[in-house]
Amino acid sequence: MENGRIVKFLILIFAVLTAVFYLLYCREDRRNSVLDENFVQQTVENLSSRGIEIDGSVIQKSLPEQKIYVFTAVNNEHYAEKVANSFAKVFQKDTFFTKLNTPDGFSMALYDSSDKENEVGNFQFSQSDLSFVYSAVSSSISKYSSVIYGNTEAIDIEKLALVEKILLNLNDDKNMSYKIIGSVSDNDYSIISAVQTFEGLEIAGVYINFVFEKNELVNALGSWVVYSPVATYHEKLIDGINVLYKLELDEISRIVDERIVYTLKKGKDNQYFILPCWEITAVEKSGGFITQHFDAF
Amino acid sequence: MNLSQKLKTFVLRAEIALAVVLFFLMLYACGKYIDIKINGKTSSLPPIPEYQKQILLKTGAAENKVYIDNMIEPLFIGFKDGDTGICATFDKEARASLSNIVTPMLYSLFSGTSEKIVFDDENKKKQFITQLCENEKYILVSYYDDIPAGVFLPCLSSDYEINPKSMYFDVQSVFILEDENGSIYAVALSKDGDANKLIPEENILFGKISTQEYDISDGYSYFSFDDQEGIQPVFVSSFITNKYQIKTMSEKFGKNENTFWIQDLFDIFSVNSNFVKSYSSKNDSEMIYVDDENELLVNDEGYVEYKANSSGVLLENYLDYSVGVTGKYSFADKIFAIKNLVNLLNFDNSAHRYCVVGIDFEEKEDKLKIYLKSFINGVSISSYEYDAAFEIKGNYLVSARLYVYKCTMLDEYSVCLNQSYVNNLFDESQQIHDSELLYYPLLEKEEMQEKYFVSWARLSQEE
Numbered sequence: 018m019e020n021g022r023i024v025k026f027l028i029l030i031f032a033v034l035t036a037v038f039y040l041l042y043c044r045e046d047r048r049n050s051v052l053d054e055n056f057v058q059q060t061v062e063n064l065s066s067r068g069i070e071i072d073g074s075v076i077q078k079s080l081p082e083q084k085i086y087v088f089t090a091v092n093n094e095h096y097a098e099k100v101a102n103s104f105a106k107v108f109q110k111d112t113f114f115t116k117l118n119t120p121d122g123f124s125m126a127l128y129d130s131s132d133k134e135n136e137v138g139n140f141q142f143s144q145s146d147l148s149f150v151y152s153a154v155s156s157s158i159s160k161y162s163s164v165i166y167g168n169t170e171a172i173d174i175e176k177l178a179l180v181e182k183i184l185l186n187l188n189d190d191k192n193m194s195y196k197i198i199g200s201v202s203d204n205d206y207s208i209i210s211a212v213q214t215f216e217g218l219e220i221a222g223v224y225i226n227f228v229f230e231k232n233e234l235v236n237a238l239g240s241w242v243v244y245s246p247v248a249t250y251h252e253k254l255i256d257g258i259n260v261l262y263k264l265e266l267d268e269i270s271r272i273v274d275e276r277i278v279y280t281l282k283k284g285k286d287n288q289y290f291i292l293p294c295w296e297i298t299a300v301e302k303s304g305g306f307i308t309q310h311f312d313a314f
Numbered sequence: 315m316n317l318s319q320k321l322k323t324f325v326l327r328a329e330i331a332l333a334v335v336l337f338f339l340m341l342y343a344c345g346k347y348i349d350i351k352i353n354g355k356t357s358s359l360p361p362i363p364e365y366q367k368q369i370l371l372k373t374g375a376a377e378n379k380v381y382i383d384n385m386i387e388p389l390f391i392g393f394k395d396g397d398t399g400i401c402a403t404f405d406k407e408a409r410a411s412l413s414n415i416v417t418p419m420l421y422s423l424f425s426g427t428s429e430k431i432v433f434d435d436e437n438k439k440k441q442f443i444t445q446l447c448e449n450e451k452y453i454l455v456s457y458y459d460d461i462p463a464g465v466f467l468p469c470l471s472s473d474y475e476i477n478p479k480s481m482y483f484d485v486q487s488v489f490i491l492e493d494e495n496g497s498i499y500a501v502a503l504s505k506d507g508d509a510n511k512l513i514p515e516e517n518i519l520f521g522k523i524s525t526q527e528y529d530i531s532d533g534y535s536y537f538s539f540d541d542q543e544g545i546q547p548v549f550v551s552s553f554i555t556n557k558y559q560i561k562t563m564s565e566k567f568g569k570n571e572n573t574f575w576i577q578d579l580f581d582i583f584s585v586n587s588n589f590v591k592s593y594s595s596k597n598d599s600e601m602i603y604v605d606d607e608n609e610l611l612v613n614d615e616g617y618v619e620y621k622a623n624s625s626g627v628l629l630e631n632y633l634d635y636s637v638g639v640t641g642k643y644s645f646a647d648k649i650f651a652i653k654n655l656v657n658l659l660n661f662d663n664s665a666h667r668y669c670v671v672g673i674d675f676e677e678k679e680d681k682l683k684i685y686l687k688s689f690i691n692g693v694s695i696s697s698y699e700y701d702a703a704f705e706i707k708g709n710y711l712v713s714a715r716l717y718v719y720k721c722t723m724l725d726e727y728s729v730c731l732n733q734s735y736v737n738n739l740f741d742e743s744q745q746i747h748d749s750e751l752l753y754y755p756l757l758e759k760e761e762m763q764e765k766y767f768v769s770w771a772r773l774s775q776e777e
Contacts, residue, residue: 025329110431206394250360250362
């Protein structure tokens, strides 16, 4: 009987202590996951005293916990074929390629199988930044390299379907996806911009601009990651306060937004990194908007 | 033992088991709490390996650094199709469009073989050049000054494995021509008109390039040649170009050794920051940092100068590989090392590019001097003869001097005057005409403004 009481007492003590340690752990975990509200307030005051307008809600309170990923680009030819095939699959004809090595990548010409003299278009690839350009022979339209934001609701459904088909062909990894971020069009031409996403976050600078002449895809320019990560690493990342001081604060009048995205970086040999980075949008003293990226690593 | 006792014993045992489980759970929770309290939040994933971390830091993972592969850039890129010659102006997109066609061709041509073209006399040489210019179909690239042919391949390539062919002649312009099979070959001309034929290693088709595809309102211009005797192509129409903003790094960050860019300079030139002593020059225009083996100077005008007081910085610091069995880095290795060093020094992701404009080599002392000039979209940033000079002795960098700029293209525009008209004005006002005088585009500061616009400047032989 006595033993039973002692055991019950111990159960109670252990249960209470477990609960206490768990709660302490959760409190510490939360403390390690978010910025102290006082720091945020002090930062807002400090920036204001330097003539920079910033709302406290702009500063991201959660500390970033994204990982660093490494992947290996097999070779120029593999990358070129993967991209070219993703495009070729959506054309309504049988095609074949001819290939040529260039100083920093690869060039491929796409021909109609039924008419071997008839070049449909060509691709140029750069291994250094996984970028490529597709140009249809039928069009002389200039490449459009700036990303377009907004106006996505006005995109023609057929063109959107074609773009999405290509993008789905490009992505094998389940963590890789895309986001249609903008479009512009006039009577003859329309451009659709799509950015690659990884684990739901945009990869800054990894986008494709699709240019249509009437309903034909005549040009595409951009870069895309077609590989899956082979290694994952953890590093302590810069928080949303410290990164603000990487800006050229003397030239800034207002900080509009900050958010975590990913960025693509070339490593040694054929290795690439997908790194978390901060994207900060600000207004310069001259009045213009700027968006800057700083590695969170 | 009756049923009631059996049940009690079972309950007691179950309670003991529960107490044991809770005990371990408590220990686990306690351990987790102590761990997070001491070490903060940790991950089961490993940290990034040190060698990969260094690559990220060295290639400037931070602040969106752009890695520049190409260290040679023509001032002029154009082509002729029939009677009409079209070239890219100082427009970024137009230049990139033609560069994408030309760069693979140049790479192939300078990977191939060369053959000197011999002329009986000067008249024959002039005749040859005139015919070359009058040819109906060619692509023409021309550079700021004579560049040794052997420099092209390592400057154009990012592949450390390349094996440049021996080419011992100077190149100021390259005419890429089409042979009877539709493949390319080229004639490389020096400033003096010395000609060499370049034959690519592999067959590359000249392809279709038509003036009809290029709209002169879209960053292109017509060109002709400055008189018949010259080989300098000139823009024959005025056009609109962007204005720029130029800052030097010392303007931006000052010379305080606590600033990160001074710390970066210490790292780049292997200056030991634990032992470095700093002092300023008499007029306070220079800050000098000295450790036992190195001297680093940061000047108000915006240049950084490094001098080795002992052996210097081993080139391996700028390359991803150590010296091979020969014990000596090759000429191409040295160019790659300088390319990487320039990338490290281009701190602020500036849009301009340092390009090779001259090389000196002293075989006896194994001393190589490399001179670079900075250009943005084919326009020279400064009127200095060169903006960077590096000296390599054996496998070591022994001196470096470089103007570190931050050049930004603005969304403001100015008119760039018709070059042939401006050249004539130069010649008339100075009552000279010498085909060896080169006219080149230069960024000039607007009066009372912090902005720069494109103007024309003249480079004489003496400069």
